[in-house]
Amino acid sequence: MNTNQTVNTSSMSAVAQDIVLKTINIQQRIPNAPVSNASELPHRYLFAKDLSLVKSTDAGGIRLSPCPIVISECSENRSTGLHYVTLSWLRDGRWHQHQIERGVIASKTSIVGLANYNFPVTSINANGIIEYLQEYDRVNSGNIPKTFVDSRLGWTEDMAGFLWGHSYLSGTSAGKLPGQAPVVRFKGADQGDEQFASGFVQKGSFAAWASMVNEALEYPDVAFALYTSLAAPLLPILGVDNFTLELCAPSSSGKTTALMLAASAWGNPSFHAGSFINTWNGTDNRIGRMAALLNGLPLFLDETKLARLQNKKNKYGSDLVTDSIYMIASGMDKGRATLHGSDRVQPFRTILFSTGETPSLDLSTDGGVRGRIIDLWGNPFLRTDAESKAVVTRTKTGVTDHFGHAGPRMVQFILDHRDQWPIWKEAYAEANELLTKSPDLTPVEMRLGEYFAAVATAIAIIHAALPELKRSTPVRSLLDSVWSRAMNEAKSADIASQAFGCVEEWISSNQNRVYLPAEARQNIPWSGDMHGAYCDVTDDGEWTFTGLTKTILDDILRKNGFKALEMVRLWKDKGWLITDDWSKGYQRKVVIPKTAGESKNVIVPMYCFSAKSFWDGRGRTSPK
Numbered sequence: 001m002n003t004n005q006t007v008n009t010s011s012m013s014a015v016a017q018d019i020v021l022k023t024i025n026i027q028q029r030i031p032n033a034p035v036s037n038a039s040e041l042p043h044r045y046l047f048a049k050d051l052s053l054v055k056s057t058d059a060g061g062i063r064l065s066p067c068p069i070v071i072s073e074c075s076e077n078r079s080t081g082l083h084y085v086t087l088s089w090l091r092d093g094r095w096h097q098h099q100i101e102r103g104v105i106a107s108k109t110s111i112v113g114l115a116n117y118n119f120p121v122t123s124i125n126a127n128g129i130i131e132y133l134q135e136y137d138r139v140n141s142g143n144i145p146k147t148f149v150d151s152r153l154g155w156t157e158d159m160a161g162f163l164w165g166h167s168y169l170s171g172t173s174a175g176k177l178p179g180q181a182p183v184v185r186f187k188g189a190d191q192g193d194e195q196f197a198s199g200f201v202q203k204g205s206f207a208a209w210a211s212m213v214n215e216a217l218e219y220p221d222v223a224f225a226l227y228t229s230l231a232a233p234l235l236p237i238l239g240v241d242n243f244t245l246e247l248c249a250p251s252s253s254g255k256t257t258a259l260m261l262a263a264s265a266w267g268n269p270s271f272h273a274g275s276f277i278n279t280w281n282g283t284d285n286r287i288g289r290m291a292a293l294l295n296g297l298p299l300f301l302d303e304t305k306l307a308r309l310q311n312k313k314n315k316y317g318s319d320l321v322t323d324s325i326y327m328i329a330s331g332m333d334k335g336r337a338t339l340h341g342s343d344r345v346q347p348f349r350t351i352l353f354s355t356g357e358t359p360s361l362d363l364s365t366d367g368g369v370r371g372r373i374i375d376l377w378g379n380p381f382l383r384t385d386a387e388s389k390a391v392v393t394r395t396k397t398g399v400t401d402h403f404g405h406a407g408p409r410m411v412q413f414i415l416d417h418r419d420q421w422p423i424w425k426e427a428y429a430e431a432n433e434l435l436t437k438s439p440d441l442t443p444v445e446m447r448l449g450e451y452f453a454a455v456a457t458a459i460a461i462i463h464a465a466l467p468e469l470k471r472s473t474p475v476r477s478l479l480d481s482v483w484s485r486a487m488n489e490a491k492s493a494d495i496a497s498q499a500f501g502c503v504e505e506w507i508s509s510n511q512n513r514v515y516l517p518a519e520a521r522q523n524i525p526w527s528g529d530m531h532g533a534y535c536d537v538t539d540d541g542e543w544t545f546t547g548l549t550k551t552i553l554d555d556i557l558r559k560n561g562f563k564a565l566e567m568v569r570l571w572k573d574k575g576w577l578i579t580d581d582w583s584k585g586y587q588r589k590v591v592i593p594k595t596a597g598e599s600k601n602v603i604v605p606m607y608c609f610s611a612k613s614f615w616d617g618r619g620r621t622s623p624k
Contacts (some may be wrong), residue, residue: 026070034072034088034095039143042135044424051090055128064128065120067091071136075099075149077187079157079346084149084187085137089119099149099187105133118354147292149187152346153197154296155236162233162296162411165200165267169408171415193293199269199276204277204402206409209264212398212470213406215391217470221247221380221479222258224455228351229262230410230466231458233296233351237414237421238428240454242328244352244373246304247380248359254392255355256302257399258380262353263300264399266407280321280354287324294350297407299328302520304356321360328352329372370446370495374486406466408428413465428457445487453482496570499562504614506556507533507546514546526602534590534606546580546614547590547606566605568591576613 024041025032030051041047044056051402053065061271069117085105088097098117104110108126115121121129137144150156153163161170161184168184188194217223228245235242247255260269260277268275291299307320327333331347354360355552359375381388432453435590436446459475507514514533515526526534532552536544548556557564568586571577580588582605592602 026068029526030068032095033068033070033090034097035070035140035177035603036143036145037530039070039140042132042139045132045135053132053134062128063133064366065089066126067120069120069129069132071133071140071144072097073099073145073147074102075147075185076207077149077151079151085133087114087119089120091120105130110311120483130359148184150184151187151189151193151293152295152348153186153200153293154349155234159236162415163197164297164408164411165197167200167408167473169411169415171418173224188293192289195274196276196293198273200407201274202404202408204405206402206405207468208400209398209405210466212395212402214259214470216258216261216395218472219381219391220473220478221376221378222261223473223478224376224482225258225262225353225380226265227459227462228455229265229298229353231455232298232349232351232404233411233414233426234454234461235296235351237456238425240428240450242331242348242350242352243451244325244354244360245326246354246356246360246373246375248375248377249354249379250357253379255261256378257392257396259300259302259353259355259400261395264403265405265410266297269399269403276300277302279306280304280356284320284323284327287320288327291328291348291350291352292333292346294348297347298351298353300353302355304354304358304360312398321354321356323361325372326351371444374448374482376482376485378485401519410462410465413461424457424461427460428453431456448486452479453484455479457599494578494603495562496567496574499557499560499567500571500576500609500613502556502560502562503548503553506552507548513552515592517593520595523595523597525595525598526592526604528604534592534604536590536608543611545608545610547588547604547608549606550587551605554608571607571609571613574613576609578608578610 005339024042024046025037026035026039026041027037029047031586045332046054046056047068048054048061048063050066051068052063053068054061054063067090069087069089071085072088075084075086075573076082077084083102084099085102086097086099087105088095090096098114098119100114104114108123108130111121112126129247148156150163153165155162160218161168163184166186170504176340179457186197188197213226217226225245225247234240245260249255263269263277266276269277271277271279278286281303287301300323304321328350331349333346333348359377360373379388381392432450435456436449441449456475456479459478463469463471509534513531514535515531517537520526528549532547533546535546538544554564557567568577572579572586577586578588579585582589586607587605588608590604590606590608592604594601
């Protein structure tokens, strides 16, 4: 019998004709149907002996589908307002299901696309299927389970629950509010989102994972990475901004294994299919899309050397890495145009974990990156010898066999102790004040202090949630070890010093273009075309400053990828520039001595670097 084939009612049994006129309970007819006990077929519809879906008419019966079809669930995305239905159909001895936007079952053009999923629809029976589904939805409006869906992983918008992959976690004492759906499900925008969410799963045992982790916690960088990973759900509770933690070391030092350990708290840390870990070998669009999925879960990207050099502007490396660090810190992906306007930009909360052989702080001439990333240089397992290699091997094997247990336990603890959230926030404020109260801290150090305070606050919560983890190293000792190195990395990546180094290199390589007072005494005149700098030396031989013309300085900075205005501001803040009121206070009018035959001195506006700057720029102590 073909779909839509008319069935003569005179050939139907009297019992079947009688059933058409009565309400048909679906589970009584098909006991394993994915519907509630009260679900029923609309009037004039029935399942034939072979379970095909038939609609009775005055002329007989029309077979709409060769198999039964039901709506097993209705959903709503509270963020976007979109509504969905889940269609289920029995084929090849098992039930299949597919979630779609509600508009699909209202359009013949749209519904035929479900044939790609082996749904029993064609252009011939599409109208009949649509009519059946609309009637089914009306008749069973109170019987179809209703849920919420969310297009983000982690905290739901109301912070009432947490989507760990495709699993929904909620507080044990949380009661169901009027009109609230019993569960929230993840609904990705495409198959890539669904695949990413599928990486948040469990394997092996928590006991085996904890035993393996306790050995690795003896290493400060590894322990800090794990604690930071488990701190991600606390970001919105503590009121902490997104940031990046990067492990940097030469190849084969165990940094990727440390990254996998941090990721294993949440799910599959393997780089094969089914993992939520990715590499930097992607586009800014892809990284932005992954980050936008997260609201209290960490993001992992391995090996910055794999970053695509998309718009490489300077000799320091990839704009993709720098731009991504900024994007993570902002908590917002860039806006994108759609066919009808602009796409909805969803804020996110996450901590980016990255690895590389070169610190990302060295990849950029942008100073703002320094306050958004904790960069730890060095072997995370301290040494590269037989003993540490054995630990790395055991750790890597352990996290591929046992994963996905700690993160959900941490979240469940947070949910079950909602009454303590204000106390945790107060504890964070105290830790932040303690770490950033020194008046000698720079703005970069103060911002990094906020991140360290968040991890310090999280450590106590983590051990309360996961008492199986050992705590042999005092928190203060752990933080001191990591804090000092992170601060040193941030300072060593001082772009003001980097840019000044380019200036100093030019001066050293172009001595013939640096004008000296001695040349004036030799009656060699200043020439703007031939000279580009002036070195001021007093009569007693004391060097006071070296000035560069705007043309020369702009050219040096442009060729090396620095922004001129940003650099002169930083140099002035450091006290390296000798200025007057010229050019917004960044330049000085330099009087170049006249030579014989000249009627007056030459006055040239320049950026004048003090003798002190040539010591501070190298990180040395200035001469007294």
